[in-house]
Amino acid sequence: MRAVAPEAPAWPDTTVLPGAAAPPDESPVGETVIAARDLGVTFAAGGHETVALTGVDLTIRKGEFVSLIGPSGCGKTTLLRLIADLTQATSGSLTVNGTTPAEARQQRAYGYVFQAPALYPWRNVERNVMLPLEVMGLPRAERQQRAARVLDLVGLGEFRRRFPWQLSGGMQQRASIARALSFEPRLLLMDEPFGALDEITRDGLTLHLHQLWRRTGLTAVFVTHSVLEAVFLSTRIVVMSSRPGRVVAVINSRLPRERDLDVRETPQFLAVAHEVRVALREGHEDG
Amino acid sequence: MNRVLPVLCVLAVVIAVWFAASVPMNWSQAQALADDDATWTDIAEATQSLSRPLLPTPAQVAGEMVTTLVGYPVTSPRSLLHHALVTAWESALGLAISLAAGIALAVGIVYVRTLDRTLMPWLVASQAIPVLAIAPMVVVVLGNIGVTGVLPKALIAGWLSFFPITTGMVKGLRSSDVMQRDLLHTYSATKLQAFTKLRWPASMAFLFPAMKVAAPLALVGAIVAELPTGAQAGLGARLLTGSYYGLTLQIWAALLMAALLAVLAIGLVDAAQALLVRSRGGRL
Numbered sequence: 001m002r003a004v005a006p007e008a009p010a011w012p013d014t015t016v017l018p019g020a021a022a023p024p025d026e027s028p029v030g031e032t033v034i035a036a037r038d039l040g041v042t043f044a045a046g047g048h049e050t051v052a053l054t055g056v057d058l059t060i061r062k063g064e065f066v067s068l069i070g071p072s073g074c075g076k077t078t079l080l081r082l083i084a085d086l087t088q089a090t091s092g093s094l095t096v097n098g099t100t101p102a103e104a105r106q107q108r109a110y111g112y113v114f115q116a117p118a119l120y121p122w123r124n125v126e127r128n129v130m131l132p133l134e135v136m137g138l139p140r141a142e143r144q145q146r147a148a149r150v151l152d153l154v155g156l157g158e159f160r161r162r163f164p165w166q167l168s169g170g171m172q173q174r175a176s177i178a179r180a181l182s183f184e185p186r187l188l189l190m191d192e193p194f195g196a197l198d199e200i201t202r203d204g205l206t207l208h209l210h211q212l213w214r215r216t217g218l219t220a221v222f223v224t225h226s227v228l229e230a231v232f233l234s235t236r237i238v239v240m241s242s243r244p245g246r247v248v249a250v251i252n253s254r255l256p257r258e259r260d261l262d263v264r265e266t267p268q269f270l271a272v273a274h275e276v277r278v279a280l281r282e283g284h285e286d287g
Numbered sequence: 288m289n290r291v292l293p294v295l296c297v298l299a300v301v302i303a304v305w306f307a308a309s310v311p312m313n314w315s316q317a318q319a320l321a322d323d324d325a326t327w328t329d330i331a332e333a334t335q336s337l338s339r340p341l342l343p344t345p346a347q348v349a350g351e352m353v354t355t356l357v358g359y360p361v362t363s364p365r366s367l368l369h370h371a372l373v374t375a376w377e378s379a380l381g382l383a384i385s386l387a388a389g390i391a392l393a394v395g396i397v398y399v400r401t402l403d404r405t406l407m408p409w410l411v412a413s414q415a416i417p418v419l420a421i422a423p424m425v426v427v428v429l430g431n432i433g434v435t436g437v438l439p440k441a442l443i444a445g446w447l448s449f450f451p452i453t454t455g456m457v458k459g460l461r462s463s464d465v466m467q468r469d470l471l472h473t474y475s476a477t478k479l480q481a482f483t484k485l486r487w488p489a490s491m492a493f494l495f496p497a498m499k500v501a502a503p504l505a506l507v508g509a510i511v512a513e514l515p516t517g518a519q520a521g522l523g524a525r526l527l528t529g530s531y532y533g534l535t536l537q538i539w540a541a542l543l544m545a546a547l548l549a550v551l552a553i554g555l556v557d558a559a560q561a562l563l564v565r566s567r568g569g570r571l
Contacts, residue, residue, distance in 0.1 A: 086469055105475055112473045118466040122488045122567045131484065135474040163568035 030062030032098075033187060033219045034083055039092035041078055051244040052078045056092070058238065058247065062186070065213055065220045067230035067237045069276065071284065075245020076223045077191055083221065084112050084189050096187070108136065110187035111180030115195055117172035119164040119179075126151065126160040129179045136183060146182050153212065154178045170201035174208070181216075188220045194229065206232060207261055214258065227280075231255075231273045232264060239276060241283025248283035251275050302345050310334050312342035343539050351540040364520065371544050374522040377437050377509040378502075378552070381444025385501055388445065389452030396453075397460045397486075398478075414450045418443060418508065423515040440521070444508030448501040455497025459490025492571045495560040502552035510545060522548075 039056040042049050053075035060066050068076035081087040082094055085101035096104035104110065111132075119128045126147050133143040151157050154174045164172055173193055180188060194202045210233055213220055224230050230237050231253060239249040253272050255263060263269050313334035320337070321330050335344050343351075355367035363369060392410070395402045426439045463485050471481050513523025522541045529537035564571050 084473055086472060105473065108475065110473070112470070114466045114470070116466060118464075118470050120467065120485070120488070121570065122491070124568060131470075132474045134484065135471070135476045135480055163570070165570060166568070 032059055033062050033064075033096065034058070034060040034221070035093075035095045036079075036082075037093045039079075039082065039089055039094050041075070041082065041087060042090045053082075053245040054091075056247050058250075060219065060221065062219050063217055064236060065222065065234045067234040068221065068223045068240060069225060069227065069230045069237060070240030070245075070248075070280065071225070071242055073242040073245065074240040074283075075242070076240050078245065079240075080189055080191050080221060080223050084110060086112075108132075108183060109185060110189050111183070111185045113173075113176050113180045113188070113190040113193045115192045117164065117169075117176040119172055119175060121164050124161050124163050125156060125167070125175050128164065128175060129182050131179060132183050146184075147178075150178045150182045151175075153181070154208065168201075170197050170205055173197065173205065177209070177212075181212075186219060188218050190220065191223045192225065193222075195225070202229070203261060209233060210259060227273050227276050228264060231269060231276060232259065232261075237272075237276055239279040239283060241280070249275075249279035251279065305342075305345050309340070309342045309344040313337055313340045316341060339533055339535055341535070343536050347536060348539045348543055351536045352543060355537075355540060367525070367540060367544055370520055370522050370525045370541070371548060373437075373520040374506070374509050374513070374545070375548055377440040377512070377521065378444050378505040378548075380437060380441035381508055382448060382498075382502055382505040382552075384441060384445035385447075385449035385452055385505060386498075389449045389497075389501075390456055392449070392453045393456030393460055396457050410450060410453060413446070418447055419511055419515070422512050426512065426515075440509050440512035443512035444505040447508035447511075448504040451497045451500040451504070452494070455493045456490055459493030460486045462493065463489045491563060495556060495563070495571065498556045499553055502556055503549040506545065506549050506552060 036056050036058045039053065039058075040051070041053040042051050044050075056075075056079060058079075068079060070076050078087060082089055083096055083101060085105040094101055097107070097109050099107075119125075120131070123131070126144070129147040129151060130143045133146060138146075148157070148160070151160055154177055156171060156174055156178060159167060159171065159175075164175070167175065173196075177190075177193065180190075194205050197205065206229055212218075213233075220233075222230070222233060234253050235257075237251045237253060238247055239251065240246065241248045251272065255266075255268055255272065310331055314330065316337060317330045317333040318325075321333055325333075334340070335346070340347065352367060355365065357368075359366035359369075361369050361372070392406065396406055397403070422443050425443060429435070429439045429442070467485055467489075468481065471485060476484070509521070510523040510526070513521040514527060522545050525541040526538055529535070529541060560571065
């Protein structure tokens, strides 16, 4: 019996973003999208220094879904912000799509989803989703087309004209994801997007996100503190620990590429989750 | 209807108290003018229809307003409507000036760090200066350089009303949160785009309350600017001539007209806000 969350829509089979490759059946070994070598960030504030991140070596390839998991203060959000060029590294090197993060940001290589929906309350859902398209200067007709497509993809098609405060938290976060996808980036960066939601909504949205990823062939980097989310969604799980923020372990997920919520009870899932928890504990003890 | 009813109730109470107060306030004058055999009732009646009462009754004021509003052509200096329109025009111009100046100053304070640190004390000081004392000097100086008529009064009206708009807009332009700004950063939006798409719409929630404060201030500024300058037209001028010739009815009619203009001004700001709220789906 499939677990279906209350908000899960029926996925129309024909809804695929243009330009997306047909989802492959095996884990793709594609080109490198993100390459970090000995990456570090030290914040100097009020006289003393905080080492937010140190010695991070990480390679993320096209089509992967990589989760960053760890306790608070382990630098996972900082690492995501480095990739997004919202923060600058103080040591080491980082390339996104082969160039600097700043250059990748100028090329609009990624969509970013924050912890809160960060929708503009004076715009309705459709106009919120069209915001990046407006900034990029697309003509109105094309903006509306893309917005309609991506809103259908996340199942908010009938709520186009509603305003953010008229939607539930889960729907707002879906709108935020739609906005991040509206200009069809190949890379999706998400910072604990489901953290503020209740478990039932989270389950539904996690499943959505997984199906979206399979359909579109995106590369995704997903920050979370939930082991279940990390193991369910990812092809690889990067376990981090704090003081100083660093990578403790990188775990490959051996789960099949096509998953539904029931996979969470299979022995393979529990084995991977166990590995993650062990790594988290070790990181905690070392730090 | 249930928004108008409380206002009408309060209005009815105010008018009742006003009527009641007019009897004792006008008593000594009525008594002095009455015949020796007048009774209390006669004197009480007389208090309601004195020609230069200390406290005109609501009926007298209403009567005076109606006569001077419709009884004379709009171009005549005897028409209250003429003076009301002059003052309304001066304050509208003043409000437009204060909007432009207030918004420009706010944008400067938010975007230019030096202005942020140095400008605010000067703006506060500009409000601490008593306008009534400065207004005649300002008008004379402006008159010397050829600026006469409506503009000096509009400038003083603007002076009195720009500060709430500046402070409101500064707060409004800074009211967006970090995530909303970071979002635009991830799109490589220009500073102008960040202004038009985020900061300006976010500041509307602060601009309209500020304008509700600024609109009556502009009206007060226009009237105050007319007072010391020997102006020919406007509600302030009407107050002056009324007090010069001892025409209390004229003074009261002018005061009430000014109050009505203030209500109208705030009503217009409310209407503009309602239009914006409608385009935003019901919330500012």
